[in-house]
Structure formats: C-alpha cells, structure tokens
Amino acid sequence: ELKVEQNPLFLSMQEGKNYTIYCNYSTTSDRLYWYRQDPGKSLESLFVLLSNGAVKQEGRLMASLDTKARLSTLHITAAVHDLSATYFCAVAGNTPLVFGKGTRLSVIA
Amino acid sequence: DAGVIQSPRHEVTEMGQEVTLRCKPISGHNSLFWYRQTMMRGLELLIYFNNNVPIDDSGMPEDRFSAKMPNASFSTLKIQPSEPRDSAVYFCASSPSSGSDEQFFGPGTRLTVL
Numbered sequence: 001e002l003k004v005e006q007n008p009l010f011l012s013m014q015e016g017k018n019y020t021i022y023c024n025y026s027t028t029s030d031r032l033y034w035y036r037q038d039p040g041k042s043l044e045s046l047f048v049l050l051s052n053g054a055v056k057q058e059g060r061l062m063a064s065l066d067t068k069a070r071l072s073t074l075h076i077t078a079a080v081h082d083l084s085a086t087y088f089c090a091v092a093g094n095t096p097l098v099f100g101k102g103t104r105l106s107v108i109a
Numbered sequence: 110d111a112g113v114i115q116s117p118r119h120e121v122t123e124m125g126q127e128v129t130l131r132c133k134p135i136s137g138h139n140s141l142f143w144y145r146q147t148m149m150r151g152l153e154l155l156i157y158f159n160n161n162v163p164i165d166d167s168g169m170p171e172d173r174f175s176a177k178m179p180n181a182s183f184s185t186l187k188i189q190p191s192e193p194r195d196s197a198v199y200f201c202a203s204s205p206s207s208g209s210d211e212q213f214f215g216p217g218t219r220l221t222v223l
Contacts, residue, residue: 031210042200043214088152092210095165096142101151 002027002093006100013079013107021074021103023089030067031092034074037102038085046087047074079107111135113215115201121221127189130218133182134203142212143176143186144200152200158184191222 003026013019023032034047047056049065049072056063060083062075072089086104090097114133122128134141142157156166161178169176173192178184188195198219202212 033211035214042216043202045211045213048211090212096140096154096157096204097210097212099152099154 002029002091002095002098004089004091004098004100006089006103009101009103011103011105013076013105015080015107015109016078018078019076021076021087021105023072023074023091023100025070025072025091025098027093028067028070029091029093030065032065032072033090033092033097034063034072035088035090035099036085037088043088074103076105081107081109083107113201113203113213115199115215115218117218118216119219119221121223122191123223124192125190126222127187128191128195128220128222130186130199130201130220132184132186132201132215134184134201135213136182137205138203138213139181139206140204140212141178141184142202142204143184144202145197146200146217147197155186188220191220193222196220196222 005024007022032049035043036046037043047063052067054065060077065072084107086102088099088102090099116131140159143155144152146152155168156176157164158178176186198217200217201215204212
C-alpha cells in the first residue's frame with residue numbers, strides 16, 4: 001500500500017527566508033504532483049514531476065523528484081506573504097493519487 | 110474551457126435531511142473522484158469512477174453515503190440521512206484518460222448539517 005508522508009505539517013517562516021518541504025513515499029513511483037490550497041479554496045495544481053531528476057520552478061518555488069530515494073522536495077526561496085497556503089504532494093501508483101496530509105505554510109513579516 | 114463544476118457551493122441543512130451534491134467533470138475526462146475535507150481528518154478519498162463505473166468505494170464512510178455517475182458528464186453524492194458529523198467540504202475532481210494521473214479539482218461544496 002502506497003503511503004505518502006509530508007513534513008513538516010506546519011511551517012511558520014519569516015519573509016525573506018528559505019525553507020524546504022519534504023514528501024516521502026513508500027513504494028516505487030515516478031509520477032508526483034504538488035498542489036496548493038489557499039484558505040477556503042480548492043486545490044490547484046502547482047507542479048507535475050514525471051521522471052527521476054525532474055525539476056520544475058515557478059517564481060520562488062522549486063520542486064524536484066528523486067525516485068530512487070522516493071523523495072520530492074518543494075523549496076521556497078525568499079518567502080513572501082503570498083506564499084501562505086497549504087501545500088500537498090500526491091503520488092501516483094497502481095491506484096489513484098495518494099495525497100500527503102499537507103503542509104500548512106504561514107509566512108510572517 | 111470550464112473546469113470541474115460543483116453545485117451547490119454551500120449547503121446548510123438539518124440533521125436527518127437528504128443532501129445531494131452534484132458534479133460536472135471536465136469534458137473528455139474519464140475518471141471522477143469524490144473527496145471530503147475536514148480539519149480533523151484532512152483530505153479523504155470517498156469513491157472514484159472510471160468511465161462512469163464505480164471502481165473503489167472503500168472510502169465511503171457509511172451506508173448513508175451513496176454516489177452515482179449516470180453519464181460521463183454528471184455525478185452525484187448523496188447523504189441520507191445527514192448527520193452533524195458529515196459537515197465538511199466535499200470536492201469533486203476529474204482526471205483525463207489513461208496516461209495522466211493529474212487530478213483537477215472543483216471549487217467544492219461546503220456542507221453544514223445542524
């Protein structure tokens with residue numbers, strides 16, 4: 001059974017700082033997705049990672065996938081308040097996407 | 110293109126009443142998923158369909174919950190009778206045909222059962 005673990009689950013960071021969110025999963029997969037959810041809103045697709053070593057970047061966010069380590073990271077560079085949201089990773093296996101519990105990020109001044 | 114459409118966006122009802130949530134997936138998508146999200150339990154997959162056929166309903170919490178997909182462009186999630194603990198945001202998501210796992214989420218229905 002595919003299990004997906006995110007950490008940290010809660011993250012409070014100052015504006016301008018860097019940080020990394022980790023997504024570990026338990027079985028072989030080479031397809032991983034990151035979603036963003038703003039408070040009171042739905043989930044929006046952020047990054048699609050479809051192979052080992054894949055790296056995607058948008059603005060201050062960069063996601064990478066290491067299928068051998070079964071690990072994806074979401075790196076935040078010089079955080080700004082607008083990045084405050086909950087971030088989910090989701091891993092594809094033989095079943096529909098399995099979602100992590102999400103990381104609630106708060107960026108404070 | 111329109112995304113996934115859900116209705117109603119908000120529903121307030123009293124315990125014991127029947128509630129029906131509706132979803133229209135993105136045209137051409139063959140898979141449809143119903144999720145429930147609460148603060149306590151997070152995001153839970155309730156049931157999913159492939160080509161209108163229910164594949165896995167093991168996430169449906171109780172017999173009070175039922176879901177149907179009579180055609181490729183419409184699905185319902187029904188709760189009968191509703192209970193206060195059913196209060197949550199219910200999301201519908203759809204996914205293209207084989208070759209892509211990516212799911213596209215609707216705006217959700219916020220259900221409050223008094």
